[in-house]
Amino acid sequence: MSVRTYIKANQPWWRIDWREVWEYRELLWNLVCRDFVTVYKQTILGPVWFIFQPLATTITFTIIFGNLAKIPTDNLPPFLFYMSGTVLWTYFQACMDTVSNSLVANSGIFGKVYFPRIIPPIAVVINNLARLAINLMLFLAFWLFFIFARKTTITPNLLIIVFPLMAIHCAGLGLGMGLWLSSLTAKYRDISFALPFIAQLWMYATPVVYPASIIPEGFRWWISLNPMASVIELNRYAFLGQGTLYPEAIASNFIVMLVILFTGILQYNRVQRTFIDTI
Amino acid sequence: MESSIILVKNLSKSYRLGVIGRKTLQDELRYRWLKLTGKDPEKFMGTVGKASAEESRIGEEGQFWALKDISFEVIKGEVVGIIGRNGAGKSTLLKILTRITEPTSGDAVLNGRVASLLEVGTGFHGELTGRENIYLNGSILGMKKAEINRKYNEIVDFSEIGEFIDTPVKRYSSGMYVRLAFAVAAHLETEIMLVDEVLAVGDVAFQKKCLGKMKDVAGVGRTVLFVSHNMVAIKNLCSRSLLIEQGRLALDADTDTVVARYLDRNLIEGSVASESEIAARVEGDIKRDAPNFRITEVRIEDLQGVTRTVFDSDESVVVSVSFKCFKTVRDLRVIAVVADENGSPFYGSQNIDDCEIAKLFYSVEPGSYMAKCVFPANTFGNRKYYLNVNVLCPRTEHHVLSKILEFQVDFNGYNPDIQYASSTWDCPIWPKLNWTFKKSS
Numbered sequence: 001m002s003v004r005t006y007i008k009a010n011q012p013w014w015r016i017d018w019r020e021v022w023e024y025r026e027l028l029w030n031l032v033c034r035d036f037v038t039v040y041k042q043t044i045l046g047p048v049w050f051i052f053q054p055l056a057t058t059i060t061f062t063i064i065f066g067n068l069a070k071i072p073t074d075n076l077p078p079f080l081f082y083m084s085g086t087v088l089w090t091y092f093q094a095c096m097d098t099v100s101n102s103l104v105a106n107s108g109i110f111g112k113v114y115f116p117r118i119i120p121p122i123a124v125v126i127n128n129l130a131r132l133a134i135n136l137m138l139f140l141a142f143w144l145f146f147i148f149a150r151k152t153t154i155t156p157n158l159l160i161i162v163f164p165l166m167a168i169h170c171a172g173l174g175l176g177m178g179l180w181l182s183s184l185t186a187k188y189r190d191i192s193f194a195l196p197f198i199a200q201l202w203m204y205a206t207p208v209v210y211p212a213s214i215i216p217e218g219f220r221w222w223i224s225l226n227p228m229a230s231v232i233e234l235n236r237y238a239f240l241g242q243g244t245l246y247p248e249a250i251a252s253n254f255i256v257m258l259v260i261l262f263t264g265i266l267q268y269n270r271v272q273r274t275f276i277d278t279i
Numbered sequence: 280m281e282s283s284i285i286l287v288k289n290l291s292k293s294y295r296l297g298v299i300g301r302k303t304l305q306d307e308l309r310y311r312w313l314k315l316t317g318k319d320p321e322k323f324m325g326t327v328g329k330a331s332a333e334e335s336r337i338g339e340e341g342q343f344w345a346l347k348d349i350s351f352e353v354i355k356g357e358v359v360g361i362i363g364r365n366g367a368g369k370s371t372l373l374k375i376l377t378r379i380t381e382p383t384s385g386d387a388v389l390n391g392r393v394a395s396l397l398e399v400g401t402g403f404h405g406e407l408t409g410r411e412n413i414y415l416n417g418s419i420l421g422m423k424k425a426e427i428n429r430k431y432n433e434i435v436d437f438s439e440i441g442e443f444i445d446t447p448v449k450r451y452s453s454g455m456y457v458r459l460a461f462a463v464a465a466h467l468e469t470e471i472m473l474v475d476e477v478l479a480v481g482d483v484a485f486q487k488k489c490l491g492k493m494k495d496v497a498g499v500g501r502t503v504l505f506v507s508h509n510m511v512a513i514k515n516l517c518s519r520s521l522l523i524e525q526g527r528l529a530l531d532a533d534t535d536t537v538v539a540r541y542l543d544r545n546l547i548e549g550s551v552a553s554e555s556e557i558a559a560r561v562e563g564d565i566k567r568d569a570p571n572f573r574i575t576e577v578r579i580e581d582l583q584g585v586t587r588t589v590f591d592s593d594e595s596v597v598v599s600v601s602f603k604c605f606k607t608v609r610d611l612r613v614i615a616v617v618a619d620e621n622g623s624p625f626y627g628s629q630n631i632d633d634c635e636i637a638k639l640f641y642s643v644e645p646g647s648y649m650a651k652c653v654f655p656a657n658t659f660g661n662r663k664y665y666l667n668v669n670v671l672c673p674r675t676e677h678h679v680l681s682k683i684l685e686f687q688v689d690f691n692g693y694n695p696d697i698q699y700a701s702s703t704w705d706c707p708i709w710p711k712l713n714w715t716f717k718k719s720s
Contacts, residue, residue, distance in 0.1 A: 190304050
């Protein structure tokens with residue numbers, strides 16, 4: 001029964017003890033349960049809030065972008081168009097937002113007891129899956145309503161099966177961006193003020209409230225670079241049958257996500273070792 | 280060394296002080312811009328961390344060595360105490376050994392699983408019930424669910440929470456909270472335990488229980504490193520102790536020797552503590568930049584005002600505390616306490632206990648003052664006594680001088696006709712009391 005802990009100075013930042021993270025898997029699950037239960041317990045509306053929010057957002061978009069600004073929606077019913085976009089986008093943004101604050105928010109507990117510090121961010125991403133599931137079910141309810149009750153131009157296809165992979169992509173990106181921002185925020189506190197602003201701009205730079213088809217030729221390179229662009233279009237194409245897809249953009253988005261995720265993990269690992277001294 | 284369970288070699292930790300604070304991106308950019316345009320950033324930007332009395336610990340590049348070249352070895356089953364003044368580096372040492380932060384140089388090896396009790400109730404969430412928090416806290420501390428299940432009943436019994444185990448923790452009293460938290464931590468089954476002054480919380484009954492549990496834990500062959508200011512607890516539990524002074528390992532020996540050396544540290548020769556000596560020793564909640572007051576002198580003297588270190592038991596011992604007020608202080612308290620050779624206080628008094636002059640302290644204008652307290656004659660026994668002085672303004676500032684001066688009392692006895700055996704006055708206090716005696720039948 002020999003467990004040896006070596007404490008050394010100046011450890012290389014690329015060394016991550018994944019075995020240790022596996023050892024603490026029960027803690028990960030406990031944190032997920034804790035976060036989910038406590039949010040629910042503190043409100044009267046509780047789970048109803050999870051439905052109210054995406055509904056309110058979609059209605060707002062439909063009125064403002066659909067009716068007032070009259071932005072085209074690829075001939076798809078505007079309500080479903082916006083809702084399909086927000087389902088994945090809010091999951092990504094929720095992950096990025098919460099993870100980006102995790103070093104600061106957990107500095108209390110990190111300063112008192114040791115456990116692999118990558119665990120709370122992973123817990124956040126898993127916890128948000130519950131919200132994603134609720135948003136998805138709400139979307140499916142309206143989707144089925146549109147298919148059977150109204151004769152519309154929706155043509156869903158088999159790509160719906162790929163949805164879990166799309167969710168994983170958003171999770172990976174949210175986690176990666178969150179870890180990057182978290183390590184920067186631990187050093188420079190004012191970055192956390194810029195985050196909501198960045199997230200908002202990023203959403204408008206992604207085809208969430210407009211279809212990729214209206215992006216002019218000269219800006220097509222942006223779709224390859226923006227790791228959220230393809231997944232939003234793909235999601236719309238899968239459920240609603242209309243979307244502009246570029247295979248090379250899908251591939252490059254995926255690679256960008258992986259790069260952000262891996263470098264994020266390494267940077268976070270590097271910062272968490274001594275951030276307690278300066279936080 | 281195969282039998283060593285903890286091996287620490289040249290462990291050092293430094294922090295950078297006196298560097299320009301760059302806590303925001305804005306500051307970082309400003310710093311870079313100033314450097315780029317050839318200006319000296321220090322003129323335009325504030326520095327972080329002012330050097331205090333410990334200037335000797337700041338190296339050339341503004342490094343503050345919280346720990347410097349600490350080396351020691353602990354064998355399996357030893358219970359080692361770690362003592363030192365506030366700011367000596369004890370908690371930093373424990374933080375490194377519990378992997379909360381990394382050392383700047385040196386290394387350590389821990390052969391076995393480690394349980395760290397730096398604070399109780401880590402990760403407790405108010406909304407969850409006591410039961411749920413046991414599982415959450417246990418998993419944070421590294422226990423697996425199966426292990427918690429096995430020990431669940433023991434934990435609940437130890438905490439004496441009873442039927443409240445299923446109510447949310449935010450409803451608990453602070454005592455219940457601390458009992459539950461300690462109960463979880465105390466049942467960790469690891470080979471090594473690192474404990475940092477956790478016993479400072481809770482009421483007397485609880486502290487007794489904790490000490491008892493610690494003793495049990497030590498008895499089963501677990502290795503314990505125990506940081507505390509409670510000399511009685513240290514003497515009780517630890518056979519060996521380490522004295523940390525200003526980041527260095529000053530002494531590594533049996534507990535009695537180390538405690539004696541620690542208690543003597545603060546002691547000033549003679550009967551008067553001067554302002555500089557006080558400034559070097561004062562601890563507590565002090566506003567270093569804008570103090571409300573400063574203790575300038577502490578003396579021990581007799582009723583005639585002559586400073587003395589040795590008294591006869593039939594003489595009064597007068598403690599005189601001089602201080603300066605820089606601002607108007609409301610509700611100023613001056614406390615004089617006498618402690619025994621373990622540092623345990625047993626006899627004290629507060630300025631406002633004296634109702635006749637208490638109102639003088641309700642509002643003290645700026646100026647220099649002297650407060651004197653008379654410890655009446657015919658009270659002390661025969662031994663060495665230490666003086667602790669506290670000057671404070673509740674919730675605002677609190678200056679503590681522990682074991683600042685020492686005095687000796689020679690007991691002369693109350694009855695001149697007999698010889699007093701030395702065992703008679705093994706109590707620190709041996710006052711002249713009235714006795715009555717009559718036949719009961």
